[in-house]
Structure formats: C-alpha cells, structure tokens
C-alpha cells in the first residue's frame with residue numbers, strides 16, 4: 001500500500017485509543033445510503049517498477065523536442081535550461097514546502113520570492129512585482145481586471161496581435177462582468193495607431209498589447225503608451241522576458257502593468273504547464289496588485305528578514321473584496337526563474353537574446369531566399385516571425401517536415417483565417433546553424449539531409465529526469 | 470555554523486564580470502548591426518541589472534536558503550486544509566521523462582497521443598471518484614476551478630434565460646469561495662454556520678430564493694466534519710432552481726467512500742496538489758480540475774479532450790468545436806505536470822488503495838483528536854474526518870495571551886513541527902486546524918501531541934517570544950505593511 005504507515009496492529013491500537021470499534025465507525029457520520037457500496041472503478045494498483053514501465057511506454061508515444069528539432073513558439077519556447085535550475089529546484093526543502101505562512105521557518109522561500117520580485121522589476125523596469133500568477137494568459141487578464149478596478153472604467157481595448165489564448169481567456173473572464181471588450185484587427189501584423197486612436201477614449205480602462213506580439217512583430221509601445229495616457233487609461237504590455245536582454249523594457253516604454261509568460265525563464269515545455277505568470281506594476285498600483293507579495297522587515301532582534309506582506313489585498317483576509325481569488329500560485333516556477341536569472345546574469349541574458357535575434361533573422365533569410373516563401377509582415381521582429389507560403393499548402397508542408405523530425409512551425413489559419421497560408425516560426429538560442437539549414441531545405445525541397453549523428457549528444461541534451469512539479 | 474551567503478541577497482553577492490553560464494558563440498552570420506534589425510528606440514541601452522555570480526555562488530546560496538525552510542520531506546506539516554502529504558519521488562522522476570516534459574503544447578495531436586491518453590485517463594478517474602461525469606482539466610488551481618465552475622453556472626443560467634445573481638457561501642468557507650463568486654460577476658452572500666460548522670438551515674432558508682445561482686459548500690466542511698444535511702441542503706437548492714458547488718479541498722477524507730455527485734453536488738473542483746500528492750512547491754503549482762453533472766457539460770472550457778474509437782484503436786484529440794463553452798480559462802492545456810502526478814498517484818494506489826488513503830487519513834486525525842481534546846477544546850466534538858479544529862481561546866484568559874493560536878503554533882516550530890493552520894476557519898475562535906494526513910506514523914502523531922501538551926503548559930512569556938530556536942525570531946509584520954519594501958535596491 002504505497003505510502004501508508006499504519007500496520008494492522010497500529011490500526012487496532014489507534015482505534016482503541018479513539019474508543020472506536022472499527023474504521024467504519026469513524027465514517028458513521030456519512031449516511032449509509034450515501035456511502036459508495038462498491039469499490040471505485042479504477043485500474044488496478046501498480047508497483048513502482050510496473051508504473052515506470054507503463055509510463056515510459058506512454059511517454060515514448062509522444063514526439064519530443066529532444067529528438068525532434070523544434071521551431072514552435074506561440075507562447076512557449078524551447079530555451080536552454082542550465083543544470084543548476086533542476087538541481088536546486090528539486091530540493092525537497094523547496095518543492096515540498098508550501099506558502100510561507102510561518103515566516104520563521106520559511107525564510108528560504110520568502111527570500112527567494114523577494115529576489116524573484118526584484119529580478120522581475122529589473123526585467124520590466126517597473127517598481128513592484130508579485131510572487132507569481134498561474135501563467136501568462138491569466139496574468140494578462142488579472143492585469144486588465146486590475147486596470148478596471150483602479151480606473152473604475154469598463155472599456156478594455158486590445159488587438160488581435162495579442163496571443164489568441166490570452167484574448168480567449170480575457171473574453172471568458174469578462175463575459176459575466178460589466179465590461180466592454182474591443183478587439184482591433186491588426187494592420188500589417190501590428191496594432192494600427194489610427195484605429196487605436198479612434199477607439200480609445202475617456203471610458204477606456206486600459207489597452208492590452210503584446211510586444212513582441214503573437215506574430216513576432218514589435219509594437220510601437222511608446223506611441224501606444226502616450227495615446228492611452230492622454231486618456232488617463234493604463235497600458236498593459238505582455239512582454240518576452242528573454243527579449244529584455246536586448247529590447248527596451250516595458251516599463252521604460254511606458255507600460256503601467258507588465259505581464260509575461262515566465263516559462264522561458266528556466267522551465268521546459270511540459271506540454272503547456274505548470275508555467276509562470278509574471279506581473280509587475282508601477283508603485284502607485286501596488287494595493288490593487290493580485291497575488292502574494294514578499295516584503296522586507298526585521299525580526300525582534302532587528303535582523304533583516306522577509307514576510308508575506310500587504311495581505312489585506314488577498315482572499316483569505318478580504319474575501320469577496322480581495323483583488324483576486326488566487327491562493328495557490330506558481331511558487332516553484334518563480335524559484336526556477338530566480339535561479340535561472342541568477343545563473344545567466346545580465347551578460348547571459350543579453351547573449352541569449354542576441355543569439356535568438358541573430359538566428360531568427362538568419363532563418364527568415366534562409367527560408368525566403370527562394371520564390372515560394374516570404375515574410376508576411378515588415379515590422380521588426382525578435383525571435384519569431386510569420387512566413388507566407390505562396391503555394392498555400394501549409395498543412396502539407398508542416399506534415400512533410402514532421403516526417404523529417406522537424407516541428408517546422410505553427411499554422412495560423414485557426415486563429416487568423418486571413419493567414420491560412422502562413423505559419424509562425426520561433427528560433428531560440430538552442431537552434432544550430434545546421435538545424436536551421438536543414439529546416440529551410442526541408443521546407444524548400446520537401447526533403448532534408450538525414451539527421452547528423454548526435455555523437456551521444458542526446459544523452460547530454462536530454463536533461464536528467466527530475467522535478468518540474 | 471550559519472552560512473552568511475544564505476542571508477545575504479544574491480544581489481549582494483554580485484561582482485561585476487562574474488558569470489554563471491556561458492552561451493555558445495554565434496554560428497550564423499552576424500555582421501549586420503543590430504540597429505538594422507531592431508529600431509534603436511526599441512533597443513535597451515544595457516541589459517537588466519541582474520546579479521553577476523558564478524554557478525557555485527548560485528548553488529551555495531540557494532542550497533543554504535533551502536535549509537531555512539520546513540517542508541514535508543523534513544518535518545511533520547499538519548497545516549489544516551492543505552493536505553501536506555508525502556510527495557512520492559517516483560512521480561517527480563516520471564514527470565521529468567523527455568516524452569512528457571519536453572513536449573510543446575502546440576505540437577500536432579498525432580505527436581502527443583501518449584500524454585493525451587494519460588490526461589484522458591485522469592478525466593475518467595476524476596469522474597469516477599467524484600460521481601460527476603464531465604471533466605475539465607484546464608483550471609490551474611482550486612480557486613481557478615471555483616471561478617471556472619461559476620462561469621459555467623452563469624453560462625448555463627444565461628442560456629436558460631434565468632437571471633440569478635447570488636452565490637450563497639457558509640461563513641466557514643475558505644476565502645477563495647467568495648472571491649471567486651465576485652470575479653464571476655455574482656454577489657456573495659454569507660450563510661451562518663452552527664458551532665460544529667454545519668449550515669444553519671434556518672439561515673439557508675431565509676437567504677435561498679430564485680436569485681440563488683449557486684450554493685458553494687465544502688464537505689467535509691472546514692472543521693473536518695461531514696455535513697450530514699448535505700442531501701437535504703442540495704434538495705432545497707435544487708428546488709429553487711439553483712446549483713450546488715462542492716469545494717473539493719477536503720476530498721482526502723472520502724475517496725472511494727462517498728462521492729459528491731451522489732450526495733447532491735452538481736459541480737466541484739479537486740485540488741490534486743492536496744489530495745493526489747502534487748508537491749506544493751513553496752506556494753504552487755497546483756491544479757484545479759472540475760467535474761460537473763451532465764446538463765453542464767456543454768459549458769465546460771474549450772478545448773475538450775476527447776477520444777475517438779475503442780481502446781485498441783483509440784485516438785485522442787482536442788476538440789475546439791464547442792459552441793456553448795464558456796471558452797478558455799488557461800493558456801494551452803492547464804497545469805499538466807500536476808495532472809501527470811495525479812495519474813501516477815492514482816495508478817499507484819488503485820481503488821482499494823485510495824479508500825485506504827482516506828481511512829488512514831481519518832484514522833490518523835481521529836487518533837490525534839483523541840489526544841488533543843484532553844488539553845484543548847475541540848468544539849466539533851470527539852470525532853472528525855481527515856482534520857479537526859481545536860480552539861486555543863482558553864489560553865487568552867488563562868495566560869493573558871492575545872493571539873494564543875498563533876503563539877502555540879510558533880512555539881511548536883521550536884519542537885520541530887510545522888504549525889497548524891491558525892485563525893481559519895473564521896467561525897472558531899483562535900482556531901488551530903490540524904490535518905495530519907495518512908502519510909504519518911503513530912509515533913509522529915504521539916510526538917506532536919506530546920509537544921503540543923508541553924507547549925500549552927509553558928509560561929506566557931515563552932509562548933509570546935516563540936519561536937526561540939529558528940533562524941529568525943518573529944518578524945515585524947506591521948512595519949512590513951506600513952512601509953512596504955518589496956524589492957532590493959542598491960544603496
């Protein structure tokens with residue numbers, strides 16, 4: 001019985017101490033008619049070895065980005081994760097603890113949260129960060145809700161260049177609230193300032209944009225900020241944490257609230273989660289910020305230490321008046337981000353960003369040097385871009401690449417009917433020139449050179465099985 | 470012996486020029502100036518001012534920090550309502566397999582059949598355990614599940630042309646319940662509880678009407694008692710046309726013993742990070758899968774995970790064609806890693822094992838209760854489910870303590886035990902909510918009871934000074950909130 005302690009003797013002795021005849025007696029408060037009179041219909045129990053073999057067999061039915069070459073992005077990216085991240089985040093003292101309700105025995109978590117918050121401020125150029133939200137999408141939505149409550153206005157303006165999932169989540173959350181959501185269509189892959197100007201007014205709580213946006217293009221964040229601020233609305237920007245290695249920070253460009261998907265900071269792809277919702281804002285908005293916040297203080301002997309602070313924003317104190325309902329957050333992934341950013345440092349982050357930029361631009365050029373492919377948009381891009389297939393056979397093309405063990409891109413037709421002949425390509429620092437050339441050849445000719453022998457490199461790039469919670 | 474590097478901030482360890490890792494040289498042409506790729510005004514003048522430290526610095530710093538935490542791996546952690554059970558190592562190992570951890574969420578369905586098969590099985594398992602047939606795995610935590618289900622309820626009523634604006638919530642409920650109601654656009658209305666934490670039926674009747682959309686209820690309740698009126702309550706709510714939502718935070722008490730769908734719930738969430746051993750990660754991640762009754766199925770989030778064909782030939786796919794769905798609540802497919810651990814956990818136990826989990830959780834809690842009630846009042850009586858709530862109130866008078874539950878909790882830290890949940894639920898004065906879980910031995914429970922007994926006997930000064938042996942003494946929380954310092958700045 002897997003992880004249980006009580007032997008039959010224990011059970012007897014314990015029942016006796018309780019003064020109960022049987023285990024069944026302990027459940028007597030549940031009416032007999034309500035109790036399940038049959039065993040649950042579940043598959044039979046497995047021992048560890050059996051389970052391992054079973055799960056390995058299932059796992060091997062998935063094609064993974066270690067064996068395949070990955071050019072997929074769209075909000076989740078195949079970035080490099082240094083070994084120390086797994087090594088430290090898999091310490092039981094971190095991953096088997098919980099929210100630091102008892103600061104005296106949680107200084108490790110609290111200090112790491114404080115360091116995380118500081119680093120998020122450093123990445124965003126903003127004043128305050130919380131300790132994490134669920135993911136980039138729910139962070140974007142929480143930022144919008146925060147803007148609605150700060151401004152006491154109800155109109156929310158966004159553009160279809162924001163991640164489709166984020167927009168869908170936003171629509172879900174807003175459907176039962178008194179809020180108006182306007183989604184502007186993109187013009188040449190970016191927000192149209194003219195349209196925005198026509199739409200934003202004194203009832204606008206905020207404008208939500210993403211830069212680099214879902215289509216890879218950089219938005220004119222500073223100009224958009226100015227426009228929103230003229231109407232005393234707030235600007236919420238979704239940013240790319242890796243991009244801040246070379247790109248201007250959202251706070252420096254005028255964003256009032258910056259949010260991001262933090263998966264890129266030290267977390268593998270994990271089929272979409274758990275990830276990390278990043279959120280930072282200007283000082284003046286801190287009392288409306290959702291989620292946990294670690295703050296510095298002193299103990300009774302005057303020693304510097306950390307506690308959860310500003311808790312009167314939170315559900316366990318304020319209940320229906322709380323800034324959000326969030327309780328369990330993504331603490332372990334905030335820790336991973338903290339370890340990741342400490343390890344990279346400013347230079348490592350800048351190098352990573354530069355490699356992404358160079359390789360993505362190389363890939364774009366390589367692919368579009370023939371007749372068939374062109375870049376869909378002219379706006380500047382960072383690590384992701386949209387390719388148009390003049391032959392309009394995106395599905396077939398990506399399928400061919402798949403047969404060559406290449407995840408070549410994400411078809412855009414489902415989200416953007418106008419872009420049914422296009423696909424989205426992401427290139428991270430992990431992609432080598434060889435891989436990019438193979439990818440381009442494969443798309444151009446339908447075939448690719450055989451995979452180069454990996455010289456045992458699979459075992460190196462395949463991270464040790466370890467804790468990602 | 471304390472290493473200063475643990476208490477210095479990583480920023481204070483920073484020295485210009487140190488590096489923790491080195492990226493490869495650029496292997497593609499890179500002569501073009503960056504400004505020709507990105508307009509100058511979109512470029513940063515310098516990278517973010519992150520700390521500059523070596524890999525060895527990172528390892529020593531964070532390893533030392535980790536030793537300042539109590540955790541399930543190191544300590545008994547009877548934090549009520551949080552189900553701090555043992556987190557199996559094998560589950561971590563399996564979730565890290567490349568075929569599960571190194572897959573992109575937007576890969577084509579035919580390349581992810583293995584993980585979809587697991588997730589589909591999780592849906593079926595949760596449906597069976599809850600007695601509610603339709604499942605969405607998308608929500609990222611319990612609170613997120615609450616919100617999602619309330620949006621499902623709102624869509625259901627909207628489609629039926631019913632305007633219902635109120636969510637009823639017992640005053641013993643967790644704070645996420647009213648907060649979720651508010652976020653879903655409802656008005657949260659509180660219902661009184663009796664001293665044992667049961668719903669006050671007169672107050673329920675007074676507040677229940679055609680405005681009631683949903684009653685949210687926790688069962689076993691937050692005092693650790695099974696709500697015996699649950700079926701009657703559900704009948705009354707249904708009679709007025711409302712829905713019953715079960716907060717499943719306490720499912721560890723009734724696995725295979727009673728099913729929410731059988732006792733009247735129409736919707737519920739699970740907290741797999743509690744019930745199914747997902748590690749709590751210093752605050753998260755969790756997951757908050759929801760199960761609903763058949764009439765609500767169409768409103769569940771999009772996409773739905775479906776199976777085509779029979780067992781041998783079965784193919785799994787994400788179905789986006791759901792016109793009645795409330796839409797998405799989470800990017801991609803939710804906190805998959807936590808759901809994988811749920812699968813591993815349930816496969817390790819099987820049906821009999823899961824029932825045994827609940828039996829032992831309840832046995833352990835009752836055993837501890839039978840000891841604790843000799844020295845602290847337990848308003849709910851001499852029996853409980855998986856947890857119980859003692860009251861430290863008598864120590865106010867006896868010892869002149871202002872916050873006796875907090876003081877006792879702090880002093881327990883000195884004895885090597887994590888404190889129980891204190892001051893929740895709000896309906897018990899100076900509440901100490903104790904949940905031992907099934908993964909603790911009788912000896913541990915004895916030692917904890919013994920420590921609690923000794924602590925209660927200690928002088929008031931010791932208690933209000935406690936903890937005395939931890940890395941820090943009590944932090945000044947008032948100062949932290951009055952002048953918030955929430956990030957490091959160089960001085």
Ligand SMILES: Cc1ncc(COP(=O)(O)O)c(C=O)c1O
Pocket residue numbers: 326327328550551610611612613643645646687691716718719740755756757
């Ligand atoms: C009774 C109860 N309801 C709801 C929740 C919220 O769940 P989560 O923290 O996973 O969002 C909790 C947990 O903290 C709880 O104890």
